[in-house]
Amino acid sequence: MSTTDGSASARAATSGDEAGAGSGRDAIVRAARRAFTLRPYAEVTMRGIAADAGVSPSLIVKRFGSKEALFNTVADFGAAADALFAAPPPELGRHLVLTMVDLRERFGGDPLLRVVFSLGIEDERTLLRARFREQVTDRLARALTGPDAALRAELIAGQLLGLGATLSLHRPDGAGAHTSAERLADLYAPGLQRLVDGA
């Protein structure tokens, strides 16, 4: 996986309110989000994040305190949800696939998948699941009309998580890795759109 991500738009899409808070902080937050995306919490180290961000470990401690505090700072899906849900319901299925692929490329990782790493663990990562439900599932449910909106929102969230999971899982030599976002949307969006429509 590429860990380079230099575009301002990628930072805006994945970092939210961090913009303008200083390049050191921004680099740390992006490196932390990548680290917590790619590895189980217990295996993430401040030293690794510092190396990826190109700063000293002491700078991270100075700005964020503990690993737990840093985790809490990056445990936010709001900016990803803003991008994912920025289409009217009749076009949402395709928009979700194209945006997911785009966010993954620009972020150098999956914007949602880290919540799966938190399953079954009762500690600070419980917060991550609660945030996901609030910022992704519940927000989506409110945007849906028709019966079973909460259930359909859960299943749409599942398909988004599953898309990221399978693209990550079969990388780098899988078929999905060599397929355009448009073709992925041709195949994957209809199922999503059906859940959006509430058939």
Next chain:
Amino acid sequence: MSTTDGSASARAATSGDEAGAGSGRDAIVRAARRAFTLRPYAEVTMRGIAADAGVSPSLIVKRFGSKEALFNTVADFGAAADALFAAPPPELGRHLVLTMVDLRERFGGDPLLRVVFSLGIEDERTLLRARFREQVTDRLARALTGPDAALRAELIAGQLLGLGATLSLHRPDGAGAHTSAERLADLYAPGLQRLVDGA
């Protein structure tokens, strides 16, 4: 989550060739699979598995050796794939949803989701991803006809992983937790079937 699972059929569906190898071994394997399903590898302990299996830690060491060796023993999706793919293509979408829900209930955990925990980590868990590709994705691709079979198989695998992820993520108070398998299939199977059919 329930961790009780006393049925012989559940063991047959999730344990494969372990049947008849002795109840101690069987209980250890089931407890190990649950543990590696529910927690990141680094957080799984032999002592925890022993407690769940109702045996002594020394018995596990005697029968399996190291944690890594035990992991390699349970890193197998073959039995789950046998159950999931036991339907002809025209009926496969619905069968996949019903079987996934059934396996999750009987196993006391998700039969596939643990592969997601291994993402981004290059150690013994790399084996888990290779097994998943062989036993799930590649096997499914061979069963599909039409264009882009490998890609469609990856996307079907993604939807299965996503279904398990979202059911686990929104448990215990989410909408999916209170929905029948038949209703889940009504909503989730059409997207899967479309990928099976290769529209």
